[in-house]
Amino acid sequence: GGEVDERVNRSTKIFGGFISFIWSTLISILIYNKKRIHLTVDNCFDQSVMIWNVVVANGQYHGGGMWVAPRAAVDDGLFHVTIIGDFSLAEVFWNLPKLYNGKLLQLKKVKTFVGKRIEASSDQQVLLDVDGEQPGQLPAIIDIVPKAVRFIIPK
16 A cells, blocks of 8 residues: 555565566565554444554456455546454465455455445544655545546547
């Protein structure tokens, strides 16, 4: 998330984006302290949760191939929210391959929701990640705007 972005932005890219993301992810995992946030997804979820990460996805992948929202579709007009919950450090490392092979959603400490409006806040500093950039921190309200981008495709 935002912690990884901040680290990637401060690091060298001499070995390429994928290696930078992997390295920054591993370092972030080692020093990261889980955060408690209050998360609301439309009317289907409204709770305070302890998290490693929350992904609000329009597409299936992020961060160099992490498959965090296998059911997401960019044209369905919905966000797919993946909550990566209260894992121990050992559980994070053990399950790291599942970020890349699509099996993340099989874990009991991972929850998913679908919605059009996402609200998140925290008493702690929680950095945001927006498409690989780190634009700020919580609180945040995220609304989807269906079909807001039109494409012209030549015949």
